[in-house]
Amino acid sequence: MLITRARVTNYRSVIDSEYFEVEPRKTILVGVNEAGKTAVLKALQSINATADTPPLDFLFDYPRSRLNEIQRGTKTPSEIKVAEATFALSDADRAAVASKVQLDETATITWHKYLDNDLRYSVYGFPSSPTFGDVTQDLIRLRSYLAAHDSPASLLTLLDEIGTNNGSEPLAGDVAATIKSALTTALPLIDEEDGKETTRWAKIEELASKGSAVSEAVAILRTRIPLLVYYSTYFTVRPRIDLESLAARQERGDVDNEYDFGNLCLLKLLGFTARELSSMASGPPTKPNYYETDGDVRKEHDIAVVAYQRKLDSRQYQLNAASVTLTKDLRRVWGDETLQLRIVADGQYLKVMVVDDLGVEVELDQRSEGFRWLVSFFVVFRSQAQDDLEGAILLLDEPGLSLHALKQQEFRKTISLLGEDNQIIYSTHSPFMVGSDELDLVRIAEMKDRAAGTKIHSRLQVDDPRSVFPLQAALGYELAQSMFSQKKNLVCEGVTDMFYLNSVNEASTAEGAATLKNSPAIIPAGTASKVAYFCTIYAGQSLEVAALLDSDGAGDLAAQQDALVALLPKKAVLRVADFLATPVSGAEIEDMFRTTLATIAKSLGWDSSATISAQPSRPIMQILSAEHGKPVSKWKLAKAFMTWIGTNGYSALTTDERNAWSKLTSAVNKAL
Incomplete structure (x- = not known):
């Protein structure tokens, strides 16, 4: 079960994301500090949070x-929705409810979390549930029949209570269960x-069973x-763990989750409890007084010594x-x-x-904060991955900020590896935590003013330029790194061309x-007029x-x-129009x-x-801009294309x- 769409409302800085x-x-999630990224992640967490997460509390979580x-009583927590997330169902999810309902791949379930901590749902692609109105008349007639045949007053009262339900109410859950219970009682009384x-x-x-089947399937999915x-x-993770002290706190139930959690994760990763390691530190079994004279005592002691040595070996190997x-x-x-990390048992530590x-060996606390953070991250994740975090959705708030910029780039790869088994949503304002090939994964968190609250945009064009600065910086860094790293280079006009x-x-x-052979670097010049300058630098x-130039007016001037x-031979100045099967006047990529x-x-x-099909010689961007105006965005279209072709x-x-792509690659390969 994976989230496909989400929305946060009425939570701290978020009025409606x-x-x-x-x-x-x-x-x-990319945005400046105080844009509300943390609020969005924490609200989403409330859909199904870990056991130690505090419940929603209107005093702290409702917008102040x-x-x-x-x-004043104008609203109640039970009517205030905080978060909703639509989940696509996996094959395993559909199989789990197959005995109740048959679902296809388009079926989804949306979970709605309210401020009173109630979790409700809505479904798409499920069999439609009958409503109470579908059985109202039949229940009235059945009640009349039973009353005429001296049925128990308790049954008639129950049917009267059922009859007070609203006709539009779904025939599911408690309503369906109550009706089925009444029917079971009534059956022997019917001739x-x-x-x-x-x-x-x-x-x-039949209708009550059909309605309850959906609610039973939802209960399974929950x-x-x-x-x-x-x-x-x-x-x-602390560099030195006092095993006896930790074991004693555990036994007293006095564990500090914030202080001890990393240490407990390390012990879990090792496969030992604090008490087990502490007991080993007390040394081997003491030789009893009658060891030399009593054969049974000697045998029992020798067995205990061997067991102790085996535990020491097991500890060392683990x-x-x-x-x-x-x-x-x-x-x-x-x-x-x-680099080498060593976990050492030294007495009670x-x-x-x-x-x-x-x-040279040094304790962990003598290394940089970024290094300690990275060690703690891997310890916690490794220890949890096989249990609670297996298949979990990870909400990482500003991960890796204490890492050096280059280390952040490497850590980005680690997050991608984690994403193979866990769906991940992470927030950042660091340009090094966003790759130029990941722009289709970016959602912009923006807060223009407190009254409007935090907004999450899938488009990269937003009102506050600070929100997209990390993306611009990421692209600039990628461009700077790639400018002279490749022997072969293809200069194009804009960033979307590169996409x-x-x-x-x-x-x-x-x-x-x-x-494209030999992996040429693709360099956006920014505009057609700057292509010549870039080519001069490379040459x-x-x-x-x-x-590679568009075949519009700007491209003609640049060519x-x-x-x-x-500077360049004719074959090295490529025009988009040369690769099209149908001529387009002023063709762009x-x-x-x-x-x-x-x-x-x-x-x-x-x-x-219709227009694009009817006017094959007119540039597509010109058509879109003419018919839809300002909302049309080259960035948004290119981003959507990247997602589409990736899928x-x-x-x-x-x-x-x-064929056009084949002609283009052939021309580029010849030119380079």
Whole structure:
């Protein structure tokens, strides 16, 4: 069961976040400090939070500016929705309810969390539940029949109480259960020769059973809601753990969740309790007084010594295994192949040591905060992954902020690995926690003013430019890093051009189709007029370079620039129009994929399919802008295309689109 769409309302800084889509593996909330990212994550957690999470409390969780609404009685917590999340059902979920209802892949269930901590639901694609109105008349007639045949007063009273229900109320849950109970009592009182009444009884029973089947299926699905685990700062693993003290606190029930949680996770990872390790530290069994003279005592003691030695060996091997596992995790992110983590049992203390390339051992607290954070993260996650966090949805609030920028980039890969088994939503304001290839995963958290509250946008165009600064910085960093890293380089006009080229090239490579050879760097110049400058810089570094220009007015001017004409051979100045099967006047890169983009634009609310089909020689972006105006965004269209081709693959493009791509790759490969 995975979240596909979510919305947060009436929670702290969030008045109404509006609906936003959630990706199957990883979704990134990007926004400035105080934009409300934490509030969104914590509200979502309330759908199915861990046991130690405090329940919702209107005094602390309802927007403070509206608190008087509850205190005056204008509203009650039971009518205030805090969060809702729509879940797509897995094959296992559908199989779990197959005995109750048959569902196809389009069926979804939405869970609604209210401020009184009540969890309600709505469904899509489920069999429709009958309403009380469908059985009202039959119940009245059945009641009349039973009254005429001296039925018990308690049964008649129950039927009278049932009759007070609203006709539009679904025939499910408690209502259906009460009706079925009354029917069971009534059955022996109905003359089996009376076909009219037995048919009436069977009709009511069938509708009540049908209604209860949906509610029973929902009850099963409720037990299968993934745990939503919120992490703000990962619990710290202490460099030195006093085993006797921790064991005593556990036995007294005096464990401090914030202080001890990381330590308990480390012990869980090792497979020992604090008491077990503490007992081993007390030494081997003491030799009894009659050891030399009593054979039975000697035998019993020798067995105890062997068992103790075996426990010591087990401790050593398990500590070593955990050390190796954590070392591998750390090396993957930290990038130091000489790094080694050692977990050592030293008397009544369990110590976490770090060994450097010289073999020097230091305790964990002598390393940087970022390093300690990373160790704690892996300990907590590794220990929990096989239990509560297996299949859980992880809500990570500003992860990795104490890591160096380059380490954040590596940690981003770790989050992607975690996303293979756990759906992840994480927030950040760091440009190094967002990759240029992850823009389709980004949701912008924005708060223009406190009155409007936090909004979550799937589009990258927002009113506050600070909100998208991390994305701009991420793109700028990626561009700077890639500028001179490749021997072969293709300069295009804009960033969206780069998105199309990279996403289609990745999809075609995955299917073994036409692809750009030798992995050329694709560099957006920003505008057509700057293409010549970029090409000059690359040529000056003795790097191979080609230019891809739109076939519009700006592209024509750029192609005629003296610097570009003198610098590049004709075959290295590529024009989009040269690759199209049907000529388009002023063609842009979007026209290479115009049929697919017409469908995608329709899904975005810009339906111009008829015009695009009727005017094949007119640029698609010109058509969309003319018919839909300001809402049309090249960024949003390119982002949606990246998601589409990532899901559907290269082969889903039309034949003309694949042919255009094949011609383009052939021309680029020849030019470079």
